Amino acid sequence: MMCHFLMDGRALLRPLDxxxxxxxxxxxxxxxxxxxxxxxxxxxxxLLVVVAIIxxxxxxxxxxxxxxxxxxxxxxxxxxxxxxxxxxxxxxxxHGRFPPGNVVGEAGSCPGAQGNVxxxxxxxxxxxxxxxxxQNVVWQGYDSEAYNAGEPxxxxxxxxxxxxxxxxxxxxxxxxxxxxxxxAAHRLNLPYMPGSYRAVTGRSDGWRFLDSSELTSYPxxxxxxxxxxxxxxxxxxxxxxxxxxxxxxxxxxxxxxxxRPGWRTFWAYSHAxxxxxxxxxxxxxxxxxxxxxxxxxxxxxxxxxxPCKRGWGSFHAGVVNFARCDGSVSPVSTSTDMDxxxxxxxxDGGESVVxxx
Numbered sequence: 001m002m003c004h005f006l007m008d009g010r011a012l013l014r015p016l017d018x019x020x021x022x023x024x025x026x027x028x029x030x031x032x033x034x035x036x037x038x039x040x041x042x043x044x045x046x047l048l049v050v051v052a053i054i055x056x057x058x059x060x061x062x063x064x065x066x067x068x069x070x071x072x073x074x075x076x077x078x079x080x081x082x083x084x085x086x087x088x089x090x091x092x093x094x095h096g097r098f099p100p101g102n103v104v105g106e107a108g109s110c111p112g113a114q115g116n117v118x119x120x121x122x123x124x125x126x127x128x129x130x131x132x133x134x135q136n137v138v139w140q141g142y143d144s145e146a147y148n149a150g151e152p153x154x155x156x157x158x159x160x161x162x163x164x165x166x167x168x169x170x171x172x173x174x175x176x177x178x179x180x181x182x183x184a185a186h187r188l189n190l191p192y193m194p195g196s197y198r199a200v201t202g203r204s205d206g207w208r209f210l211d212s213s214e215l216t217s218y219p220x221x222x223x224x225x226x227x228x229x230x231x232x233x234x235x236x237x238x239x240x241x242x243x244x245x246x247x248x249x250x251x252x253x254x255x256x257x258x259x260r261p262g263w264r265t266f267w268a269y270s271h272a273x274x275x276x277x278x279x280x281x282x283x284x285x286x287x288x289x290x291x292x293x294x295x296x297x298x299x300x301x302x303x304x305x306x307p308c309k310r311g312w313g314s315f316h317a318g319v320v321n322f323a324r325c326d327g328s329v330s331p332v333s334t335s336t337d338m339d340x341x342x343x344x345x346x347x348d349g350g351e352s353v354v355x356x357x
Contacts, residue, residue, distance in 0.1 A: 080163050090132035094132075099128035102228050102271075126268065156268060157269065168316060175194075197255065200251060200345050202279075204303075204307065209278050212271075226252070227276065247328065250344045278345065283334075286336075288311070318333060
């Protein structure tokens with residue numbers, strides 16, 4: 001487009017932007033918008049806003065993702081206990097009895113003492129059910145006549161078994177040295193593979209436990225489904241011995257600790273309580289923290305460290321998974337009624353349990 005001017009009687013044609021005066025100035029915002037439209041990009045401020053929004057969304061979603069993952073781990077853990085319970089029943093079907101927790105020698109002696117290395121150091125219940133968990137090759141590699149911590153069995157005792165490990169547990173596939181017994185640091189200093197589950201030997205008063213021969217007496221009515229055999233006339237139990245009802249009797253549960261890993265579960269270690277635990281009616285045994293449990297020992301929580309060594313615990317928030325003698329698995333709240341839980345630990349205690357914890 002051109003603009004006409006008359007100068008000295010002559011017509012002059014000039015471009016509009018030169019002849020008609022300056023064009024109106026565009027606003028800065030309009031200019032930036034047009035530049036952005038031309039370039040197709042974003043300003044630095046807009047980019048920072050987008051990044052901030054994404055960060056907020058991630059912060060909101062992360063707890064949900066973590067909760068979903070923990071729910072999956074907890075379900076996996078419960079399924080492990082289910083498989084263990086079914087394997088125990090399969091063992092019972094083949095042998096007519098539950099597997100022995102461990103096999104001990106003469107009553108009243110210290111387990112694993114020097115000069116008596118065979119004492120309590122044969123196969124425990126978790127070794128015995130391996131063939132029923134499709135781990136027959138591992139079981140065949142174990143020499144039941146040899147010392148548990150002896151050279152022939154060391155490879156087996158250091159083998160990782162996925163079914164025996166809760167995916168929420170810490171360092172579950174890392175070898176560690178048990179805190180007591182023949183494998184302890186002050187003896188053989190022999191590492192074992194950790195586990196996550198222990199059998200229920202029965203109830204306790206904080207002093208008496210049915211997992212070794214180091215006791216002087218134990219009430220018959222307190223016994224659980226899987227415990228030591230060989231002392232005081234105790235034998236492996238049968239399903240028909242579970243007179244309290246299989247759905248009202250605990251079989252096995254989670255046992256771990258956040259502190260003192262030497263006191264955690266070691267699935268193949270046949271010494272005393274490392275694959276066996278009891279229910280002492282004290283809340284501290286469900287904390288899954290050895291140091292905290294020990295610090296809480298007092299006149300109302302007798303037994304000093306005994307209940308802590310045989311405690312239960314998990315890394316699931318507020319619950320511990322337990323399998324029952326009927327093969328079912330359910331979570332138990334860490335704030336449950338401990339008298340009810342102790343009643344569920346016996347097979348013939350005659351307790352009346354109305355509702356499970």
